[in-house]
Amino acid sequence: MKWCRFQAAGQVSYGIIEEQTVIAVTGSPFDTYTKTATTYPLHEVKLLVPVIPPTFYAAGINYREHVIEMAQKRGAEPAFPPQADVGYRANNALIANEEPIVIPKDATELVQYEGELVVVIGKPCKRVSEADVLDYVLGYTIGNDVSERTWQRGDRTLWRGKNTDTFKPMGPWIVTDLNPDDLRVTIRLNDQEMFTYGVADAIFGVRHFLSRMSQYLTLYPGDVLWMGTDGATENMKDGDTVEVEIPGIGVLRNPVVRER
Amino acid sequence: MKWCRFQAAGQVSYGIIEEQTVIAVTGSPFDTYTKTATTYPLHEVKLLVPVIPPTFYAAGINYREHVIEMAQKRGAEPAFPPQADVGYRANNALIANEEPIVIPKDATELVQYEGELVVVIGKPCKRVSEADVLDYVLGYTIGNDVSERTWQRGDRTLWRGKNTDTFKPMGPWIVTDLNPDDLRVTIRLNDQEMFTYGVADAIFGVRHFLSRMSQYLTLYPGDVLWMGTDGATENMKDGDTVEVEIPGIGVLRNPVVRER
Numbered sequence: 001m002k003w004c005r006f007q008a009a010g011q012v013s014y015g016i017i018e019e020q021t022v023i024a025v026t027g028s029p030f031d032t033y034t035k036t037a038t039t040y041p042l043h044e045v046k047l048l049v050p051v052i053p054p055t056f057y058a059a060g061i062n063y064r065e066h067v068i069e070m071a072q073k074r075g076a077e078p079a080f081p082p083q084a085d086v087g088y089r090a091n092n093a094l095i096a097n098e099e100p101i102v103i104p105k106d107a108t109e110l111v112q113y114e115g116e117l118v119v120v121i122g123k124p125c126k127r128v129s130e131a132d133v134l135d136y137v138l139g140y141t142i143g144n145d146v147s148e149r150t151w152q153r154g155d156r157t158l159w160r161g162k163n164t165d166t167f168k169p170m171g172p173w174i175v176t177d178l179n180p181d182d183l184r185v186t187i188r189l190n191d192q193e194m195f196t197y198g199v200a201d202a203i204f205g206v207r208h209f210l211s212r213m214s215q216y217l218t219l220y221p222g223d224v225l226w227m228g229t230d231g232a233t234e235n236m237k238d239g240d241t242v243e244v245e246i247p248g249i250g251v252l253r254n255p256v257v258r259e260r
Numbered sequence: 261m262k263w264c265r266f267q268a269a270g271q272v273s274y275g276i277i278e279e280q281t282v283i284a285v286t287g288s289p290f291d292t293y294t295k296t297a298t299t300y301p302l303h304e305v306k307l308l309v310p311v312i313p314p315t316f317y318a319a320g321i322n323y324r325e326h327v328i329e330m331a332q333k334r335g336a337e338p339a340f341p342p343q344a345d346v347g348y349r350a351n352n353a354l355i356a357n358e359e360p361i362v363i364p365k366d367a368t369e370l371v372q373y374e375g376e377l378v379v380v381i382g383k384p385c386k387r388v389s390e391a392d393v394l395d396y397v398l399g400y401t402i403g404n405d406v407s408e409r410t411w412q413r414g415d416r417t418l419w420r421g422k423n424t425d426t427f428k429p430m431g432p433w434i435v436t437d438l439n440p441d442d443l444r445v446t447i448r449l450n451d452q453e454m455f456t457y458g459v460a461d462a463i464f465g466v467r468h469f470l471s472r473m474s475q476y477l478t479l480y481p482g483d484v485l486w487m488g489t490d491g492a493t494e495n496m497k498d499g500d501t502v503e504v505e506i507p508g509i510g511v512l513r514n515p516v517v518r519e520r
Contacts, residue, residue: 055351083415086419163477216419216425219352223352
């Protein structure tokens with residue numbers, strides 16, 4: 001099942017995508033919902049960020065090759081995380097599919113993509129085992145964890161390095177009934193493939209992260225967990241287009257502009 | 261003006277407190293609202309967390325004596341932050357006035373209070389000067405940034421050290437038209453005064469934090485910024501009661517229980 005959040009005829013609502021048609025629903029996938037008789041051609045609606053999370057979690061450092069590449073660029077030894085300690089991102093930075101990533105005037109040229117899987121929670125989840133925790137997941141979408149590397153390294157926190165407005169593209173929709181271990185992420189810059197990796201190569205997988213988090217935290221419907229990226233990441237500049245594709249979900253595509 | 265969020269007669273709504281009476285409103289202080297004819301005695305309603313923030317910001321390290329005390333306990337040199345880099349907390353951890361702080365079974369005894377001022381944003385705010393930024397503030401409430409110190413130091417992030425369920429008491433209500441520089445914070449454990457400090461002694465003040473954040477981030481109605489605490493903090497144990505008082509706002513009081 002394919003869930004979207006969209007705007008059409010001045011209304012914002014959740015919708016179910018079947019083939020090239022969006023069926024508007026009342027309610028939401030996180031509660032009860034009812035299909036309405038209102039439908040739109042998919043290409044005629046404005047897709048929105050598929051969910052505004054109550055809490056926006058991010059695994060951060062979670063793939064070996066990314067850790068090694070980032071350490072090399074700093075001239076440091078790679079340090080792999082010893083345990084699954086989740087981080088956070090911020091809702092102000094979310095943008096939808098096709099919306100522009102805006103690089104602020106005072107950012108350096110080191111503004112880079114990080115293409116990754118996003119897990120969307122469907123039901124309240126507290127102290128759930130790894131074996132059972134995927135039952136609390138609604139589905140999966142795609143995220144681009146855009147990062148200004150000088151701010152990321154120089155500031156005490158990740159606030160502007162990761163959460164400058166427009167730095168968190170997410171979408172285009174949420175797909176249910178997937179096995180995250182089967183998924184592959186491919187990142188393209190201006191139609192050129194930059195990197196591809198299997199989600200299952202994570203240091204800590206989806207089941208482990210969610211189960212561990214749920215020992216201390218209640219995960220709520222609509223919460224998202226971004227799983228981290230693998231490999232080297234490169235700079236994006238004014239006029240570029242960045243795509244993150246996960247076959248089985250879709251393509252998250254965003255143009256890049258720099259403020260003048 | 262004193263705003264609350266409350267439950268009464270099975271309904272959740274915002275309310276305006278006048279003397280010892282809550283006047284229910286339709287809408288919210290963040291949008292348009294209308295007073296209704298429904299009123300309740302204040303002591304008969306259940307006060308809820310006064311706002312569920314879209315993004316939950318925390319200044320973190322922002323008072324000199326707290327930096328010095330924390331460094332001494334670790335046997336380290338105090339390191340003052342060179343610039344106002346904001347951090348984050350998480351909504352799962354929020355509880356209201358009088359609700360219990362629950363210490364998990366596997367926490368150490370180093371579970372400590374941090375009493376502080378909370379700024380509540382009222383209007384969208386992007387690139388606003390220090391001189392004007394308080395015009396975007398709805399008002400102020402009180403927070404207790406409960407922290408498990410071994411997790412705070414040992415984990416890669418603050419996820420369970422700061423954001424374990426119930427570790428973020430906030431309330432009891434929001435008061436408008438205050439000058440943050442005039443406010444004092446007093447923390448009491450079991451009726452004993454533990455520490456008192458002036459909000460204006462912060463390394464970076466409310467105006468500076470908000471204005472700097474707004475250069476990169478849009479602050480949205482309902483977003484909160486916790487300003488950090490000063491001084492030493494002490495352990496809380498099963499059966500304790502912790503109070504944070506800011507005259508002009510009120511008292512945030514929470515019992516402490518340990519899971520068995």
